[in-house]
Amino acid sequence: MPENQQTEESPTRRERTEDRPRRRQARGERRIAQLLEAAASVFCRTGYTGASTNAIAREAGVSPGTLYQFFPNKEAIAVGLSDQLLEHWATSHGQALAAENTSLPLDRMLDAVLDPLIAFNVENPAFGVLMHAPDTPGRIIEEIGTLHGAILTRVEDLIAARLPGGPADQRERTANMTLMLFKAGLTLVMAHEGAERQAYITELKTVMYRYLEPLLGEDGAGGH
Amino acid sequence: MPENQQTEESPTRRERTEDRPRRRQARGERRIAQLLEAAASVFCRTGYTGASTNAIAREAGVSPGTLYQFFPNKEAIAVGLSDQLLEHWATSHGQALAAENTSLPLDRMLDAVLDPLIAFNVENPAFGVLMHAPDTPGRIIEEIGTLHGAILTRVEDLIAARLPGGPADQRERTANMTLMLFKAGLTLVMAHEGAERQAYITELKTVMYRYLEPLLGEDGAGGH
Amino acid sequence: MPENQQTEESPTRRERTEDRPRRRQARGERRIAQLLEAAASVFCRTGYTGASTNAIAREAGVSPGTLYQFFPNKEAIAVGLSDQLLEHWATSHGQALAAENTSLPLDRMLDAVLDPLIAFNVENPAFGVLMHAPDTPGRIIEEIGTLHGAILTRVEDLIAARLPGGPADQRERTANMTLMLFKAGLTLVMAHEGAERQAYITELKTVMYRYLEPLLGEDGAGGH
Amino acid sequence: MPENQQTEESPTRRERTEDRPRRRQARGERRIAQLLEAAASVFCRTGYTGASTNAIAREAGVSPGTLYQFFPNKEAIAVGLSDQLLEHWATSHGQALAAENTSLPLDRMLDAVLDPLIAFNVENPAFGVLMHAPDTPGRIIEEIGTLHGAILTRVEDLIAARLPGGPADQRERTANMTLMLFKAGLTLVMAHEGAERQAYITELKTVMYRYLEPLLGEDGAGGH
DNA sequence: GATGAATGAGGATTCATTCAT
DNA sequence: TATGAATGAATCCTCATTCAT
Structure with missing residues (x-):
């Protein structure tokens, strides 16, 4: 089903020249937001070391594979979250x-x-x-x-x-x-x-x- | 002074005049000190969650089994250390x-x-x-x-x-x-x-x- | 009652000429009895595979080392018990x-x-x-x-x-x-x-x- | 009527238009069968207590991790097998x-x-x-x-x-x-x-x- | 003979990560 | 892209057995 793009993320938007290729990215942005939210929740519960990437994926309602499509490793999740x-x-x-x-x-x-x-x-x-x-x-x-x-x-x-x-x-x-x-x-x-x-x-x-x-x-x- | 902590034995104990409970305590006491020192070091490096009992044993120069002869589990090591x-x-x-x-x-x-x-x-x-x-x-x-x-x-x-x-x-x-x-x-x-x-x-x-x-x-x- | 020796294995028992040096063995016999009794109890609770030699020793109120002074290994305990x-x-x-x-x-x-x-x-x-x-x-x-x-x-x-x-x-x-x-x-x-x-x-x-x-x-x- | 047994989804797929619950079931279902077969074999050889989950995984030709993707623990394997x-x-x-x-x-x-x-x-x-x-x-x-x-x-x-x-x-x-x-x-x-x-x-x-x-x-x- | 310490391989289980679909 | 399967090293812990005293 065709998804409508860009529902929420990236509040500071200054689309200079590119907003064409964003179409595809929209879902990705949402996924990232989902994942970071899940990560925040899991980190709060268990701390960084105690958090498992599987647990984060589960909390986000996605598969581990999906998580790794957006973050190369566990560290990157924490970095992304702090960003x-x-x-x-x-x-x-x-x-x-x-x-x-x-x-x-x-x-x-x-x-x-x-x-x-x-x-x-x-x-x-x-x-x-x-x-x-x-x-x-x-x-x-x-x-x-x-x-x-x-x-x-x-x-x-x-x-x-x-x-x-x-x-x-x-x-x-x-x-x-x-x-x-x-x-x-x-x-x-x-x-x-x-x-x-x-x-x-x-x-x-x-x-x-x-x-x-x-x-x-x-x-x-x-x-x- | 006679100390018996976590291990187990000493079922019938009526200490008249002697300190049966722990005979071979000398080596053991030293080991415990060694292990706690190693634990302190490892906890400092990695935090509690990040510390592995094997790493603590290795740092103490003993086998994992030895560690578990003195501490029933990882928690007990931290508790022992704080004590x-x-x-x-x-x-x-x-x-x-x-x-x-x-x-x-x-x-x-x-x-x-x-x-x-x-x-x-x-x-x-x-x-x-x-x-x-x-x-x-x-x-x-x-x-x-x-x-x-x-x-x-x-x-x-x-x-x-x-x-x-x-x-x-x-x-x-x-x-x-x-x-x-x-x-x-x-x-x-x-x-x-x-x-x-x-x-x-x-x-x-x-x-x-x-x-x-x-x-x-x-x-x-x-x-x- | 005169005790028969048989420190450990030797299922085929042929007492030649010795039953003098048994004096010292008396304690050993008692130990063996203790250990077998403990083994019986532990086997009943956990089965053979589930029984640990340490548990048997503990139940018998002796150290693991003592157990192994009378039985060369776990199997021998079961064999001894059935004997x-x-x-x-x-x-x-x-x-x-x-x-x-x-x-x-x-x-x-x-x-x-x-x-x-x-x-x-x-x-x-x-x-x-x-x-x-x-x-x-x-x-x-x-x-x-x-x-x-x-x-x-x-x-x-x-x-x-x-x-x-x-x-x-x-x-x-x-x-x-x-x-x-x-x-x-x-x-x-x-x-x-x-x-x-x-x-x-x-x-x-x-x-x-x-x-x-x-x-x-x-x-x-x-x-x- | 839809039946779910131990895992959670439904292997017999005849729901109208959606088969969301479990998509990648084919391989998984086969793995489960493989694992149960391996478990049957190992249990027969060694009994439940004597069977190691690693041995079961090895017998099934998979890694231990894979086994635990389908069964939360050793007990569950036996339960699954009896089911x-x-x-x-x-x-x-x-x-x-x-x-x-x-x-x-x-x-x-x-x-x-x-x-x-x-x-x-x-x-x-x-x-x-x-x-x-x-x-x-x-x-x-x-x-x-x-x-x-x-x-x-x-x-x-x-x-x-x-x-x-x-x-x-x-x-x-x-x-x-x-x-x-x-x-x-x-x-x-x-x-x-x-x-x-x-x-x-x-x-x-x-x-x-x-x-x-x-x-x-x-x-x-x-x-x- | 007895003890408690010591060992290290092995057991159940988890986890970060990759792969095939 | 998303999924779930797959991996294998690592984790905590146990156990049969041996050693030093």
């Missing part, structure tokens, strides 16, 4: 890390940055699984590094904007620490629900506020 | 979390508590691996929980000693957050060496000082 | 198959023969397990054959005594069938308890009576 | 136990019932192995019970038809005994060949005739 999450982040919450937030007072900035980040993680729990990735083999780490690094860079930028004069290595340490703080707090946030989760969100913001305030707050950029 | 680490901690650094530290000024207290904790983790990197344990099966979590819980309790005690009037749930959240902060910072510490590691240790203490100071500092113990 | 059972039978119930029963009326003879046989089996359930031995490797079959054959021979003798004129091959078939009938009925007997067991014993005797009566019953040997 | 045998019996010899035989004179009835049963066992020696199944784990016993029970029920029916007035428990005992007699005789039949086998078949019928004749024969249903 997708990164892109999803960029298009849906990405502006949270945008430069304009730099000028807000620290507490407002933390709200502006953390709330979308937390929301994103709540919506995409696989993100956290891949980030922590304590058992993922080499190449994935790098790819994860991209994702990790993207956030890291943003954090560093934010710091640099407010504290332009500091030494680079200290700035890097602060960025790293800030990111780790966030990941730690996020774990706690994810581990609770409802009011308790809210309380942990507040607590996380408190941690970060107190940590960053002496550096960024005061008369800093957003000060006055 | 050993817990005991090792208790005997060698345990006093770090002791009550007397409660009366120190916050910054001194952080030194007193964190330095041994960090030192222990540096010496026993498997500790961190088991703690994070994102993919470990049920029973280990509980055992790890013991370990985790032991620290958590200490942290809560410390907080309660300084802040006796606060609501219990907030205190619990603070304890949890403190522990997570530590784990997060520790990751960074472990990921670096030499001067950089020192810098991260300082940074971690800064984070914790700033987080806890408003709650515990002031006039409390250390006024500042 | 022991055979001997036990010979000394305690053996007269059941004795020649004098030959002259009894068939129903009385069946009582005289079957009751001890059943009693023996009830007391030594391992006997049945080894007899059926559906999964026992080659050599055991032969040894079992001895045991099996011993009974078979008796049965044949009984038949021959009553039916001296028949063709040998038919007599052999009748003996085989009689034995199999008994084993079949015994299974049913063993599978029940109390009154039901009694009923099956009666039923078994009925079977055998009806089968053998035309051959052996009536007045003298050759009925009709 | 297949049961079905094979039902379709090829099943009418032997049909009700109409009830009205034949006992000797004719025994021929009508036993000959197909014996023929079936000769053709499918694994049947006997599974039936005796002295070492098979729990679930198989149940499945075997089905098989066993199917025959038992038939036997009971036959007896009930001829002897409607008897007490139920005695009828059950007679059925059990009859079945056991058959199994015992069958062992003898299977253990011989040619003329000797024929002689044992006759002997078996004699046993059963003499056992059942007083109950069923005479003026019984089909008597005279």
Whole structure:
């Protein structure tokens, strides 16, 4: 039965010259989305090492052969998933890390940055699984590094904007620490629900506020 | 001291004056130590799920059968390892979390508590691996929980000693957050060496000082 | 009671001149008895193939090494057990198959023969397990054959005594069938308890009576 | 009507327009047959406990992985085999136990019932192995019970038809005994060949005739 | 003689991956 | 392209047997 193409994927579409050969690809895109969704679900349940490609295929409702038509191996699935999450982040919450937030007072900035980040993680729990990735083999780490690094860079930028004069290595340490703080707090946030989760969100913001305030707050950029 | 753990025998046991249970314990005890050391090493490299019992046996220089003479299954190895680490901690650094530290000024207290904790983790990197344990099966979590819980309790005690009037749930959240902060910072510490590691240790203490100071500092113990 | 030596194999026993050095052997005899008892128990639970020598040693309360000091391998344990059972039978119930029963009326003879046989089996359930031995490797079959054959021979003798004129091959078939009938009925007997067991014993005797009566019953040997 | 047996799909394909469930069944079905045949052969040689799944796979000329694509574990192979045998019996010899035989004179009835049963066992020696199944784990016993029970029920029916007035428990005992007699005789039949086998078949019928004749024969249903 | 340790091949089962249709 | 079959090495674990003390 002839399928109609391109139902959903690839939100940033700038079809320059090619949208002819896409016809055939449409189904493929959907398959990939299916598979990545299944992978996210399985990774969340069992971690990367514990996930079997057969289990992912089954969860996606396809045969193992089909999975391997789109991903050359298990690693590529994780990489593909992190790519997708990164892109999803960029298009849906990405502006949270945008430069304009730099000028807000620290507490407002933390709200502006953390709330979308937390929301994103709540919506995409696989993100956290891949980030922590304590058992993922080499190449994935790098790819994860991209994702990790993207956030890291943003954090560093934010710091640099407010504290332009500091030494680079200290700035890097602060960025790293800030990111780790966030990941730690996020774990706690994810581990609770409802009011308790809210309380942990507040607590996380408190941690970060107190940590960053002496550096960024005061008369800093957003000060006055 | 006579220890009998998992294996099986010793059906009729009435220890008058002797230690029948385990006669040939010398070699066995050494093997167990060897195996746990090997397990620590392999777990660090590959995580729990990724570790194969054959790899652990090989690392320990024994046959798979020998491993299974001392541990009934893979889980038991991790449990045994966490037990050993817990005991090792208790005997060698345990006093770090002791009550007397409660009366120190916050910054001194952080030194007193964190330095041994960090030192222990540096010496026993498997500790961190088991703690994070994102993919470990049920029973280990509980055992790890013991370990985790032991620290958590200490942290809560410390907080309660300084802040006796606060609501219990907030205190619990603070304890949890403190522990997570530590784990997060520790990751960074472990990921670096030499001067950089020192810098991260300082940074971690800064984070914790700033987080806890408003709650515990002031006039409390250390006024500042 | 003077013990006969026979440390392990040597199915063909010809005690020349030695029975002095037996003093030291006493403990060994007890060990062997212990081990065979344990083996009987384990074989009953799991069958020969399913039984592990370690399990037998454990059941006997000794170490695997000790077991192998008395039996060169697993097969030898089964062989030793069947030897022991055979001997036990010979000394305690053996007269059941004795020649004098030959002259009894068939129903009385069946009582005289079957009751001890059943009693023996009830007391030594391992006997049945080894007899059926559906999964026992080659050599055991032969040894079992001895045991099996011993009974078979008796049965044949009984038949021959009553039916001296028949063709040998038919007599052999009748003996085989009689034995199999008994084993079949015994299974049913063993599978029940109390009154039901009694009923099956009666039923078994009925079977055998009806089968053998035309051959052996009536007045003298050759009925009709 | 659509039948699905153990795997899950339907080998007999006559559904209107869709055959989604299992497309690539041809090869698979053949493999299953191959594997069951191999399993029958190996079970006959070594019994259930002694059979290794690798040996079965090897006998079938496939890799272990392939075996596990069709059977989740060793038990399932035995269950699948008994299912297949049961079905094979039902379709090829099943009418032997049909009700109409009830009205034949006992000797004719025994021929009508036993000959197909014996023929079936000769053709499918694994049947006997599974039936005796002295070492098979729990679930198989149940499945075997089905098989066993199917025959038992038939036997009971036959007896009930001829002897409607008897007490139920005695009828059950007679059925059990009859079945056991058959199994015992069958062992003898299977253990011989040619003329000797024929002689044992006759002997078996004699046993059963003499056992059942007083109950069923005479003026019984089909008597005279 | 007894023990517990040691062995290593083998057993059931899984899994990432490839192949034929 | 999609499927399910096929693979075989690897996994966890067991077991008969031997060794050192």
